[in-house]
Amino acid sequence: MKEFTTLTGIVAPLDASNVDTDQIIPKQFLKRIERTGYGEFLFFDWRLREDGSPNPDFEMNAARYEGASVLLARENFGCGSSREHAPWALDGFGLRCILAPSFADIFFNNCFNNGMLPIALPAATIDELFELVRASEGYELTVDLPEQKITRPDGSTIGFDVDPFRKDCLLKGLDAIGLTLKNESKISAYESNADIPIPAAS
Amino acid sequence: MAQNIYEKIWNAHLVHEEAGQDSLIYIDRHYVHEVTSPQAFEGLRLAGRNVRRPELTFATLDHNIPTTDRSQPISDPMSKKQIDTLTSNCKEFGVALFDMDDARNGIVHVIGPELGLTQPGLTIVCGDSHTSTHGAFGALAFGIGTSEVEHVLATQTLPQREAKTMEIRVEGELKPGITAKDVILAIIGKIGTAGGTGYVIEFTGSVIRDLSMEGRMTVCNMTIEAGARAGLISPDAKTIEYLQGRSYLPEGVSPQSLAKRWSAFASDSGCTYDTLVELNGADIEPQVTWGTSPGMVTGVTGTTPVLADIADHNERLSADKALKYMDLPEGLLMTFIRIDKVFIGSCTNSRIEDLREASRAVKGYDVAPSVKLAMVVPGSQAVKRQAEAEGLDKIFTEAGFEWREAGCSMCLAMNDDRLDPGERCASTSNRNFEGRQGKGGRTHLVSPAMAAAAAVEGHFVDIRDWKYL
Ligand code: SF4
Numbered sequence: 001m002k003e004f005t006t007l008t009g010i011v012a013p014l015d016a017s018n019v020d021t022d023q024i025i026p027k028q029f030l031k032r033i034e035r036t037g038y039g040e041f042l043f044f045d046w047r048l049r050e051d052g053s054p055n056p057d058f059e060m061n062a063a064r065y066e067g068a069s070v071l072l073a074r075e076n077f078g079c080g081s082s083r084e085h086a087p088w089a090l091d092g093f094g095l096r097c098i099l100a101p102s103f104a105d106i107f108f109n110n111c112f113n114n115g116m117l118p119i120a121l122p123a124a125t126i127d128e129l130f131e132l133v134r135a136s137e138g139y140e141l142t143v144d145l146p147e148q149k150i151t152r153p154d155g156s157t158i159g160f161d162v163d164p165f166r167k168d169c170l171l172k173g174l175d176a177i178g179l180t181l182k183n184e185s186k187i188s189a190y191e192s193n194a195d196i197p198i199p200a201a202s
Numbered sequence: 203m204a205q206n207i208y209e210k211i212w213n214a215h216l217v218h219e220e221a222g223q224d225s226l227i228y229i230d231r232h233y234v235h236e237v238t239s240p241q242a243f244e245g246l247r248l249a250g251r252n253v254r255r256p257e258l259t260f261a262t263l264d265h266n267i268p269t270t271d272r273s274q275p276i277s278d279p280m281s282k283k284q285i286d287t288l289t290s291n292c293k294e295f296g297v298a299l300f301d302m303d304d305a306r307n308g309i310v311h312v313i314g315p316e317l318g319l320t321q322p323g324l325t326i327v328c329g330d331s332h333t334s335t336h337g338a339f340g341a342l343a344f345g346i347g348t349s350e351v352e353h354v355l356a357t358q359t360l361p362q363r364e365a366k367t368m369e370i371r372v373e374g375e376l377k378p379g380i381t382a383k384d385v386i387l388a389i390i391g392k393i394g395t396a397g398g399t400g401y402v403i404e405f406t407g408s409v410i411r412d413l414s415m416e417g418r419m420t421v422c423n424m425t426i427e428a429g430a431r432a433g434l435i436s437p438d439a440k441t442i443e444y445l446q447g448r449s450y451l452p453e454g455v456s457p458q459s460l461a462k463r464w465s466a467f468a469s470d471s472g473c474t475y476d477t478l479v480e481l482n483g484a485d486i487e488p489q490v491t492w493g494t495s496p497g498m499v500t501g502v503t504g505t506t507p508v509l510a511d512i513a514d515h516n517e518r519l520s521a522d523k524a525l526k527y528m529d530l531p532e533g534l535l536m537t538f539i540r541i542d543k544v545f546i547g548s549c550t551n552s553r554i555e556d557l558r559e560a561s562r563a564v565k566g567y568d569v570a571p572s573v574k575l576a577m578v579v580p581g582s583q584a585v586k587r588q589a590e591a592e593g594l595d596k597i598f599t600e601a602g603f604e605w606r607e608a609g610c611s612m613c614l615a616m617n618d619d620r621l622d623p624g625e626r627c628a629s630t631s632n633r634n635f636e637g638r639q640g641k642g643g644r645t646h647l648v649s650p651a652m653a654a655a656a657a658v659e660g661h662f663v664d665i666r667d668w669k670y671l
Pocket residue numbers: 264265309310311330332548549550609610613614631632
């Protein structure tokens with residue numbers, strides 16, 4: 001898995017609540033069997049017009065947000081379908097950190113499993129960031145995972161919470177399966193002791 | 203100490219705990235489908251790993267398959283490739299696959315219970331958010347991402363953090379015409395689409411007890427739409443009765459000892475939860491969604507919202523955006539909304555009871571001429587056979603419905619079944635997100651009987667006033 005330590009980047013605003021994973025990456029792109037190459041389909045129906053040209057009404061399309069690596073979003077971001085194609089698409093687009101008041105559970109997990117950092121911040125902080133991002137072109141934030149703080153261009157900081165275990169995995173880019181397999185003997189012991197109902201052979 | 207069902211299942215599946223880490227829990231059943239698994243199998247191959255317990259892993263084709271004549275080749279080469287990929291992965295890794303020609307094939311969340319793979323007290327995962335459906339049997343069942351699919355394939359475990367528990371108690375009695383779908387939509391309307399985030403919900407109360415197993419599955423199915431990790435209903439006599447004689451129960455175990463094992467997982471009286479939400483069943487009306495999130499819902503006698511009445515700024519913006527997308531004015535009576543298509547199907551409402559309910563409403567009527575397409579897509583081939591044995595297909599086709607092969611179909615429109623831009627649909631599925639049923643399509647979520655009656659009238663009607671012929 002990719003590591004995540006610190007990140008400095010342009011912040012792109014996505015001013016909508018309950019953004020679902022169907023929106024992040026629509027179903028027609030789920031037919032691919034690869035893990036990469038989804039970036040160009042991110043927010044497909046919002047970002048692009050019928051003829052494939054950028055939709056000027058979609059705020060993130062403004063030139064000033066080009067190359068953004070931090071996404072600023074509203075509550076319950078990533079709800080709906082469990083598709084991991086959603087974080088794959090965000091990552092492929094270059095967005096590695098998402099700031100929102102709250103996240104849907106499966107999406108939140110999927111981010112960590114792809115070396116991405118979703119950060120939940122108080123709604124008032126998010127409101128304020130929306131204002132700042134819109135007020136100054138090229139607005140950048142520095143996200144420091146080891147220190148668990150976000151630094152604004154004026155040097156002021158915002159602290160954030162992250163689960164210590166997940167933090168450790170992100171910092172070291174640890175492979176979750178590899179970690180679990182360190183406890184292989186525990187799994188075997190469970191399997192020999194627990195009465196697991198085995199489906200009849202059919 | 204009295205324990206709730208979640209605590210019991212959690213404790214029975216703990217493989218390993220270590221301070222500062224997620225707990226490792228054992229997974230009893232892993233369901234797999236074609237859309238969220240290819241990258242997981244590929245990951246195994248790259249790492250040189252095997253499927254640890256193929257006998258606990260079951261795959262089906264459902265999301266991407268045609269619902270029309272299956273003897274015809276699949277026209278979309280990408281869909282075909284995905285289907286072929288799952289087929290070859292299952293062969294390579296020794297996983298049972300219910301392919302399109304298999305009599306057991308169907309939507310993953312319909313066939314799991316049907317085959318008796320889903321049982322009380324089990325942990326069940328699938329790379330699909332509606333895995334919550336299986337909670338109706340008192341199994342801890344939840345959706346996972348593809349990395350986790352690979353993790354379960356390789357280790358038969360998942361690192362998890364213990365969730366908070368919420369009891370949603372629905373007491374009283376439902377009024378005639380009110381179904382499980384209306385109950386869960388009313389619940390989502392009350393707690394919101396993020397109301398359950400971080401929680402596992404147990405549904406309790408007389409209304410839940412009185413629901414059939416099919417109805418309970420509908421309720422648990424849409425738990426994810428309330429943001430919860432999983433929904434659970436404690437097993438009781440109905441659960442045990444439903445499972446009797448199903449194909450995949452463990453061999454050589456008497457029905458009595460299975461019943462005893464299953465019943466032991468029911469929540470103890472006097473157990474506690476972190477939160478309680480209460481609803482009165484008698485207050486629940488037939489529900490219709492008006493917006494682009496399942497929480498944007500009202501009773502059929504209600505109206506679309508009036509923006510000036512919404513106090514919260516962000517909520518008002520969302521409602522405004524949703525009304526625009528749905529092309530609906532403020533304050534419009536729900537019964538004034540005219541529809542173009544009707545979809546009866548999906549893992550929410552495609553079981554035999556749903557089809558019976560819908561057919562009862564259409565019997566003797568014709569689909570309104572203004573409705574371009576009304577389709578019924580059974581949840582599984584077994585449901586289809588059962589419905590045909592009962593003559594339900596005839597009732598539907600005589601009324602002008604199309605009777606299709608089983609699959610996910612227009613619930614997510616990955617195959618050819620979809621809305622065209624601007625089309626409005628009465629749908630028994632679970633998500634009314636923008637474009638979910640086809641780019642630019644507009645979805646209203648309703649119960650099967652409400653969808654059927656809307657097909658006949660061409661607009662929504664209050665099913666409580668329906669004249670059954
Ligand atoms: S019917 Fe719809 S919600 Fe259910 S599994 Fe299929 S696509 Fe998902």
